[in-house]
Amino acid sequence: MTFEETAYNTSRRILSWAEEDRPREKLLLKGKGALSDAELIAILIGSGTRELSAVDLSKIILQKASNNLNELAKLSLKDLMKIKGIGEAKAISIAAALELGRRRKDSDVVRRPKITSSKDAYEQIRSYLMDLPHEEFWVLLLTRSNEVIRPVQISQGGISGTIADPKIIFKSALEHLASSMILVHNHPSGNLKPSEADKELTRRLVTSGKLLDIPILDHLIISELGYLSFADEGLL
Incomplete structure (x- = not known):
């Protein structure tokens, strides 16, 4: 030894x-x-x-x-x-x-894209949802300065709907230490008008986000025709 x-x-x-x-x-x-x-x-x-x-x-x-x-x-x-x-x-x-x-x-420090408008959010998420024959629900998780942490798929459904469980949504946000988030889902039909179910889910998530200090900044509906922003339309 x-x-x-x-x-x-x-x-x-x-x-x-x-x-x-x-x-x-x-x-x-x-x-x-x-x-x-x-x-x-x-x-x-x-x-x-x-x-x-x-x-x-x-x-x-x-x-x-x-x-x-x-x-x-x-x-x-x-x-x-x-x-x-x-x-x-x-x-x-x-x-x-x-x-x-x-x-x-x-290595260079990778700069995260920053969201300053609904169009920025749309450009970050559109490639995940364009041309899908079924509905999917995603969230964009953001830092305190509105930089994108990552997009996360929450659910995948059928032609006319998908289930978005608030528990899974906020679990994803908490796991990635997100400070805020943007909700996103697609309408394969091309109709950008939010359904009453879309509005009710958004209201519930906005309320929950305030309680958890993870605010919902927007909810985008995406189709082949473009997108609708709840924030821009005064629906939040």
Whole structure:
């Protein structure tokens, strides 16, 4: 056993730790920012040795790089594999993760499209609903500054209707931390006039959105002839 391994040999195995102190569980409970560099590397390598936990082995890996991630990225696979307990697979996992981090720095930040009008919303969602022979219900989830987080399909129905469950709609918004949303569905018939059911559903969702602090900004009906905006028509 090397001196470096002995220095950490008093640590308990990870599985005997309190759940909130295990790297994977800690990430789930507290978020990735709560983990140390060693804990993040431990998740990458997955396991330690008979004498060392994955976290303790990760501390040794970091020591080899003077506890500096930039220096760690300079180590070759052969350098990493010189550490007892680090085989080819673990060395490759570490190198791949560090390379992803380097590429992220070089990547441009993707700017989300911003919704400033019903036409903007229509342009973002129309390709999902054009030319469909059946009705579908979608939502555009938005950030606080009205940037599009993502479009989400809520339901798919028949020629004359589809079910839009408010629980599923707001569950999608909460899961993606949306600050607001725009409702969208299509009318395959080409008729852009909202039905009484469309109006009633919109009223219910607007009321629920106010209670949950996730306002409904608009409801679009899309057909091959264009679109109708509830907001533009004063129907919200």
